Amino acid sequence: MRLIFFLLTFCFVISVKAQFNNSLDFDGINDYVNLNSVAPALTNENSFTVEFWIKANPIQEELWGVLFAINPITGYQNTLVFRMSGPGDGGPLNSVAINIPVGTTNNVVCGSINVLDNACHHVAYTYNNGINTLFIDGIFQGSLNLSFSLVSTDRYSLGQEFDEPMGTLSQFYKGSIDDLRIWNFAKSQEEIHGLMNQELIGTETGLLAYYNFNQGIAGGNNTAINALIDNSGNNQSGFFIGFSLNGTNSNFVEVICCDFYGNYQSETNQPFSLNTIVTNENCGNNDGSIDVSVPLVPNNYSFQWPSLNENDHFVQHLTAGTYNLIITDNQGCSIDTTILVTSSSASNVPAPEPQIYCQNDNADPLQLTPAAGGIIHWYSDSMMTNELSGNPIPSTSNSGTFYYYFAQEINECFSFVDSVEIIISPTIDVNIGNDTTLCYGESLPISLIGNYSSIEWSDASNSVDYSISSSGEYWVTVTSGACFASDTIVVNFYPKIDVSLGSDTSICNGSTISLSPEGMVGSYSWSTGETSPIIVVGLPGIYAVEVNVGGCTNSDTINVSLIPSVETVLLSDSVLCLDKTNVLSIIDSEWYQVAWNSASSGNSYTVPTSHPTSIIYEVSSVCEAIIDTIQLTYKDCECLLFIPNSFTPDGNEFNNSFQVISDCNLSYFQLMIFNRWGDLIFESQDINYLWDGTYNGVICPFGLYNWKVTYRPDVDSSETVEKYGHVNIIK
Template sequence: MHLKSYLFLLVILCCVNQADAQLNAQVTGDAIDQGNNCYTITQDQEFQVGGVWYNNPIDFDTDFTIFYQNNFGSRDLDGADGMALVFKDNPTPILGDPGGGLGYSGITPSLTIEFDTFQNADFGDPAGDHISIMRNGNPNHNLSTNLAGPVLAIDTNPDIEDGIAHDVRIEWDASTNTLSVFFDCLLRLTFTDNVKDTIFSGDNSVFFGFVGSTGGDTNIHEVCFNRVSFVDNLQLDDEVICENGEVQVDATIPSGITYSWSPTNGVSDPDSPNPILSPAETTTYTVTISDVCGETTTEELTVTVKSLITTEPVFNPVSPICEGDTLNPLPPTSEDQITGTWSPELNNSTTTTYTFTPLALECAPETTLVIEVIPSEIPTFTPVDPVCPGEFLADLPTISNNNITGTWTPAINNTVTTVYTFTPDLGQGCATSTTLEILITDPDIPTFNPIDPICVGETLQDLPITSNEGITGSWSPALNNMVTTLYLFEPDPGQCASDNVSLEIQVIPISQLSIDIDLSSEAFSQNQVAVINVSGGTGAYEFQLNNGDWRKENTFSNLQGCEDYEIRARETSGCSNIAAVNFRVLDYPKFFTPNGDFRNDSWNIECLKDQAEARISIYDRYGKMLAFINPSSLGWDGTYNGAFMPTNDYWFRVEYLNKEGQPKVFTSNFTLKR
């Protein structure tokens, strides 16, 4: 970098800062720190009490002055209660009673300057906003603890709750033991007494703070410092800049009106409270401040100018590291004792250039340092195919495909899946460890489609030598179509397949079946039912009625009477004869039409024509027998003594033998239609 450019960058980055001064303050209660030595003592809310206390000691044997501003809010008729400056014998933050106690009531021993904005008649308060000097935390003006006042804060105006910051100056003259209170630049109250002895028992260290409160009536209460004569750190601090650098300082006080800086060389604005100072050499500046009361004060600060260092900070080089190795933090101080910071953050995964930026007041240039990160070399190996449990597994190679030597752990194991770690031998650069997993797989289980049972002696096809998964092998024993047999499949070698696979082929003997029919319903029933009973087989049958569909139910219902039926039965396996039986069921015609058209011209029960002994009697509705016929005859023609009987219902009585040969009688009716 060119020297002129470096010097300009150094000024911009390193040598601009802000000077501030603060009292040693601690807020308590409802108080809020606003910054810049300003505080909200209470907010505009009911029954608040707050304070700010300082651990800066005061010796009443020495003169001192305290300059500050108070804002008592903007409520007048319903505003309350005010603030107080309190001196006490220790720096511990404390609060007294709220409301009329103004936050100082009960603090003892103490010396209080009270600014009261509410009239408490019980305390002897005057009608206007007033000032008084009180002792030992008692706000009652009727008692001896009232040391001076009360007097109106403004002689011509009883109201100081006007939202304006009012200037307050407290002076102590140690030679005369006189305490003077100035309000808005005017002396309003004095009190003379050796308070160091009479109140603080000769204590050389007295501390001060501000308190305030509200009650049922409220106001905001604020305090801001101008300056304190006995507090060094309220003054401007000395500054250090680099050659060609600058610093902005702020001498602003709340009551300041005019500011004048001398000397003026290197001062951006001699009349500004916060100019930028850029001296060419070390310089002591004085600022003279005039406030609203015409008081003047001076502050001094020295700006020290340090020469620029033109040579870059020196650091020892860092040896290259392997990717992922530990990278120690870079030193914050160079070999030539220049302190600063490094950026970016350390990175042990890639080569990086790091920049060292000296601290602002080191007045030195930046420098860089490169740390080389050597990429890791990972050993590579050919993958090992999965093996079956117990299968031979060769030792892993001790030289990788990219010529890195090393050792493997743990020992080879051919019974369980294992991850093996390869550790390179030393002295091979940035070779890193790697892993290799060898899978020990569970054997594949061959599956085959089941073989349907066969009948004894039926042709049996050869079993497949390739499973559904593509596993090849052979079967034992030889096929046998005479007896049920369990066949075992033996996979061919090298297939990591289970050899515990079997297939059973059932060989069913030929059954000789016989059947009989059980007509479970009564003869001439409306629902004729036949139940088929089979013997001589396994019990797994199917049945057929009159060459219809085969079915597994052995019951047939709603059979038509006087028809011939054939029932057949067989084994569902097909391994049997087909047994058959013929039968008919008894029924009768429900009507006939003797009109000479040769269709239904006579009525008879043809189902009984083979029973020569069967007899049928026919009656009219009154029980008169009209005819007596034999089932083997043509039947009744619908006449009585040669006369045509009319359309009507007629009754009959039939005497017959059931299938067991037992005599039976059945009666019912039919209809004659003309």
């Protein structure tokens, strides 16, 4: 067996306290220190630190024994309480907590380190712009964000808090306190750790108050002392309340405890060194050993190996690994350290990167390159109970994460077991549907269903939703882990269905017309209910057809109108005027053509001045033609109007009004009268209505007034006539 010996020496140097190494003991009944002198120095401070050492009595007289508290001058509500932890704090009952109450709500940060172990512990609180942080033994315990303000009238106390009712002393702390320091800035964890085991000079930057408690005689009669000295030189002394200051409690006492590093603290310097001899394990034969000795005072120490359940300075039959050792001196102070036992076994082979496959893929054999003279062994388990032959090929039949284990053998020595991670991604599928044909103008929406890591369509787009609106072949490829899947779809579109019944048309009364979509082959649905490709109609109306070709449809409509009979426009016999130009007219229409006396054509005909007694004319359409004769008679059509040129609207019985008189019947009449400025002052369309010479009920001034008469005699072929003149109103 090959043995390798190491000589390791650990040296732990303790911190040395000052010549007067006192602390202050609190009896937990009525002892506390009034520190109100600190209030002005911390007024309106946005950051500060309070730190000190404690050795708490494991049996506290009250729950939540207060170490340090700030209370407002009025009321009992605390601003800050630095105390022992208790029920409801959310942490262990043997630690320290800070509480910033708001109303009836406690806002607590609770430590996790046991301080009721009859040992000394350093506690610190920092406030930095609303961030409240707790440290125990230089270790961060927690923080909360809650702001408060400090004023010069606040009450500061060490060892109790003011409680309800107002001003009541309560929650006294039992144990000792030493080395109280108050700073005007928030110390970092490194700054706390760096100075907590050293006494201060008192002139350090940012130090507001410093109480080292090195006053009087430890355990002696100190009743003549009534003030706690501020060693910072800032004259912020405290005052003892309730202390007996005589005897071994409620007085200055000697500090006897271990510091943060586990060293015994006393007034003398004791070196604490270890000699450690380690025999490393050989080839996994469990033959390592550790021998620890304390050369200076070997009989004052005990040894404990928690993982080995041994309590001797020498342990053997060890495998390679790290071993925890706790050494305790005769004062109960302990140091906790670890010692490493290595192995002369084969060196480790670096583990390869995880192998990733898709389910049911063909995996490659696992291969590692051993060191010179080495052999790689593969196992299915980390305990090396089931060795695999050769280079194993990972199974990909099931998805999940699996491990293959390996170790290197060199000269019958094995390295530590390591593993290769095999990740099998579950298979995936993608389906974008069957090949299809759509109608012109439609689109095919596709939405992928699945949790894919990447998507790629045939046009390089990568969205979950896709739309197809033109004919072609489309594909998509998706991936998830090491798996991928693809699908293809062919989409065609029917050509546009052009349905046309032609332009609107007309038919003769009693005739029919055939309607059919031009050049379309498919199924038909007519508005008449018929389904044949051709229908015959003989009535006017709007006809519609819908054509279905392969499930795609289109439609058209046609308006079929009836050509009117020419009988509806034939003329009746007429009486014409002898002294007028007489015109015969037939309704102007696209349906008809007219010929007059076989000589002229058109919808109108001017009767010759020879006054013929009859006119022969022909009216024809595409449906029929009729020759008709109209009988004509003539009469004198002249119509005379009698219009006076003056009247006297003076109220007597003669010539009081203006009236137009006609010798014939009129089909239309209008009289309008204007004053000299052209204003309309009278209007009537009744020839029998008289103007009384007034306007708005007032007799008009005498003088000339213009009139306009528009009329049309009630005679065939008469035209509208306009006449103008004036009438004179006289007195």
